[in-house]
Amino acid sequence: MRYEDAVRFHGHKGPFMTLGYRAGLTAILKLTRNPFDLTCTVKIPLRKPFSCVLDGIQCSCGCTLGKLNLKVEDSDDFVILFEQVSTKRRLVMRVRRRIIDMILSGESGDELADMIYNAPIDELFELYEE
Numbered sequence: 001m002r003y004e005d006a007v008r009f010h011g012h013k014g015p016f017m018t019l020g021y022r023a024g025l026t027a028i029l030k031l032t033r034n035p036f037d038l039t040c041t042v043k044i045p046l047r048k049p050f051s052c053v054l055d056g057i058q059c060s061c062g063c064t065l066g067k068l069n070l071k072v073e074d075s076d077d078f079v080i081l082f083e084q085v086s087t088k089r090r091l092v093m094r095v096r097r098r099i100i101d102m103i104l105s106g107e108s109g110d111e112l113a114d115m116i117y118n119a120p121i122d123e124l125f126e127l128y129e130e
């Protein structure tokens, strides 16, 4: 769905939601647009605001709790792992520490979300394709 709809779904324009939205868009570009051929495993500290990333992922790539192709693991890390089921190709996206620190110390969530929405993807994540 469009970003505006993701913001409405989530309830606010959160920086972590926006990070998840960007991650999901990257997954459909690099792996597949078919949400039934994609799985996502998210390793994050399982609490807000980090967990807001889950709504962004669901809204952009269609890996959802309802389809059981979105899994969440409590972790000190911040990694989003996508896999195309039919080919086993994987995309691993680790959020850069600098970005997490910036969000946690940020004054304005809206401005940070705009920055994250527009930033080059490799400024936000370390990406590995396997």
Ligand SMILES: [Zn+2]
Pocket: 010, 012, 014, 016, 017, 049, 052
């Ligand atoms: Zn949020």
